[in-house]
Amino acid sequence: AQKVTQAQTEISVVEKEDVTLDCVYETRDTTYYLFWYKQPPSGELVFLIRRNSFDEQNEISGRYSWNFQKSTSSFNFTITASQVVDSAVYFCALTRYSSASKIIFGSGTRLSIRP
């Protein structure tokens, strides 16, 4: 069975601190995709990144970075020098390579950045 676990329900940090959001997944598939989405208070989910299971290279995009480790089935997301605008709910998701219906979202982590 496929499963995505985001153990951190809520995180609160002071602006400019670094923060890491954890994501652990379970799958028996050898080919799959992992995603991170951001949901600000407006409600719309914003796509952040997609990672193919064959590509374990870490990625950095500005203040955002992702650490994909197949050995521990984790796909963690780090925000460096956090800003108030980063406050949102962040979702990690997993999908089979060839099945849109099998996309599984984690329960989300609510991140609050205090000024």
Added chain:
Amino acid sequence: ETGVTQTPRHLVMGMTNKKSLKCEQHLGHNAMYWYKQSAKKPLELMFVYSLEERVENNSVPSRFSPECPNSSHLFLHLHTLQPEDSALYLCASSQERGGSYNEQFFGPGTRLTVL
């Protein structure tokens, strides 16, 4: 208009009403999705349409009826809903290539309240 749009943004209806949610994508995608997001529950995938054909119905009650007249439009027809159906309904689209479903782009959602 750009991206994925949804109307209305807010809807209040009685249990005996019939209403429809509308979604339109301006991204040239060929797959569209309906999700339900309830408080403190993971995102639930309801329906998937690929090339205007329904490819998945995840055990959704028949009081929810989707319609996809073309690749740019998706509707969710609602009738005799229950209060527990109150939630944020999100529409998304993606580009399917050879069975591989890519990242999904979401609309802002319709906040539905059933009285």
